[in-house]
Amino acid sequence: MIPAQFDYLAPTSVEDALAALAEHGDDAKIIAGGQSLLPVLRMRLNAPEMVIDLGRIESLRGVRDDGDAIVIGAMTPHAVVGADPLVAEHAAVISRAVEHLADAQIRHRGTFGGALAHADPAGDLGAPALALGAEFVIQGPGGTRRVAADDFFVDLFETAIGEDEILTEVRIPKHTGWGAHYEKFVRVAHQWPIVAVAATVRVDGGTIAEARIGLTNMGSTPLRARGVEEALAGQPATEDAVRAAAARATEGTNPPSDLNGDADYRRHLATVITRRAVLAAAGG
Amino acid sequence: MTRISLTVDGARVSDDVEPRLLLVQYLRERLGKTGTVIGCDTSNCGACTVHLNGTSVKSCNVLAVQADGAEVTTIEGLATNGQLHPVQEAFRECHGLQCGFCTPGMIMQSVDLLNNNPKPTEEEIRLGLEGNLCRCTGYHNIVRAVQQASGQGAPA
Numbered sequence: 001m002i003p004a005q006f007d008y009l010a011p012t013s014v015e016d017a018l019a020a021l022a023e024h025g026d027d028a029k030i031i032a033g034g035q036s037l038l039p040v041l042r043m044r045l046n047a048p049e050m051v052i053d054l055g056r057i058e059s060l061r062g063v064r065d066d067g068d069a070i071v072i073g074a075m076t077p078h079a080v081v082g083a084d085p086l087v088a089e090h091a092a093v094i095s096r097a098v099e100h101l102a103d104a105q106i107r108h109r110g111t112f113g114g115a116l117a118h119a120d121p122a123g124d125l126g127a128p129a130l131a132l133g134a135e136f137v138i139q140g141p142g143g144t145r146r147v148a149a150d151d152f153f154v155d156l157f158e159t160a161i162g163e164d165e166i167l168t169e170v171r172i173p174k175h176t177g178w179g180a181h182y183e184k185f186v187r188v189a190h191q192w193p194i195v196a197v198a199a200t201v202r203v204d205g206g207t208i209a210e211a212r213i214g215l216t217n218m219g220s221t222p223l224r225a226r227g228v229e230e231a232l233a234g235q236p237a238t239e240d241a242v243r244a245a246a247a248r249a250t251e252g253t254n255p256p257s258d259l260n261g262d263a264d265y266r267r268h269l270a271t272v273i274t275r276r277a278v279l280a281a282a283g284g
Numbered sequence: 285m286t287r288i289s290l291t292v293d294g295a296r297v298s299d300d301v302e303p304r305l306l307l308v309q310y311l312r313e314r315l316g317k318t319g320t321v322i323g324c325d326t327s328n329c330g331a332c333t334v335h336l337n338g339t340s341v342k343s344c345n346v347l348a349v350q351a352d353g354a355e356v357t358t359i360e361g362l363a364t365n366g367q368l369h370p371v372q373e374a375f376r377e378c379h380g381l382q383c384g385f386c387t388p389g390m391i392m393q394s395v396d397l398l399n400n401n402p403k404p405t406e407e408e409i410r411l412g413l414e415g416n417l418c419r420c421t422g423y424h425n426i427v428r429a430v431q432q433a434s435g436q437g438a439p440a
């Protein structure tokens with residue numbers, strides 16, 4: 001399968017990329033690592049006239065410490081994020097989610113920002129980003145703005161990034177010392193999760209002081225399980241207490257029905273996977 | 285057309301290509317590197333795996349223009365002076381193939397895996413090869429081959 005014809009630009013600065021985007025408007029599509037876009041182009045589900053490649057913009061790569069937050073450049077490959085010591089120390093639930101994202105080849109090529117901007121509700125990074133209260137830094141012709149994770153995911157494959165804007169980096173408030181786990185339910189290797197749960201908890205003397213929970217593939221966007229978070233606060237990190245709190249994982253969800261399972265099946269899974277994720281996060 | 289220059293299996297190459305040309309097509313159709321095969325064409329099977337600047341990628345999921353300036357190693361560039369790469373040798377020794385179609389990708393991904401983790405456990409090998417499918421389901425001997433190549437003596 002061969003994509004339809006397109007023109008191609010590989011700017012070396014964000015400013016040049018924004019200029020290209022302004023010039024080509026609706027006809028243009030941004031390519032980051034391309035691991036989701038290229039299959040779409042090959043199947044001709046999308047046929048942009050211009051593809052603007054961010055791969056030559058060095059300033060968009062890397063992870064840095066910025067006081068209360070760590071900052072992940074949008075074009076940082078998954079494999080780099082997964083191996084990064086700052087991420088492991090301050091945002092461990094991202095490390096856990098990246099570990100089993102797609103497969104090794106795709107983790108080498110796919111990027112942190114690309115996956116988030118693609119906003120596939122079955123993608124593995126939205127739930128951790130929500131759970132950690134990430135801020136999305138978006139640059140456009142008018143300058144730079146920050147969008148909270150709660151406002152970033154708008155709908156299926158739709159984010160707050162405007163057509164003339166580019167996601168440049170993601171700021172993650174430090175959750176140093178928090179336990180973390182990403183529990184993913186799949187039937188076969190290298191598949192999108194049927195349901196997955198990102199859990200990060202601050203445990204204090206056997207008690208869950210605070211919990212942050214994100215759900216993957218339980219609606220048209222990744223979702224924050226605030227009911228579970230409330231129910232966990234102050235509870236002992238025991239199987240029974242976590243099971244009771246995890247029952248609230250279905251609140252506010254609207255999971256899809258497809259060949260992998262119907263909505264009720266996913267709701268049930270969400271409670272089970274949430275319990276497992278929280279217990280694993282609290283235990284280690 | 286876009287001009288690209290890159291190094292493939294140690295040789296400098298330069299060509300005018302359509303931006304939509306996939307790296308795997310460039311390797312096979314322009315350079316005649318048919319050792320790299322197209323399996324699924326949907327970026328699932330990993331048969332087309334090559335190394336791009338030292339790490340494994342699925343070459344059906346990279347544009348040739350994205351490889352401009354890069355160093356690419358294919359299965360054809362692994363052997364040196366007629367001597368098989370240790371991973372190739374181990375696949376031969378352990379019969380790590382049946383029909384052989386997945387083999388170029390399996391070997392390229394195994395080399396990448398061992399570059400990152402020279403002594404992987406069996407589970408780490410299976411996870412590391414998660415993006416490579418063998419439709420003969422000959423996975424056991426593939427895993428043994430990687431164990432042998434890592435100097436961990438494959439169990440019989």
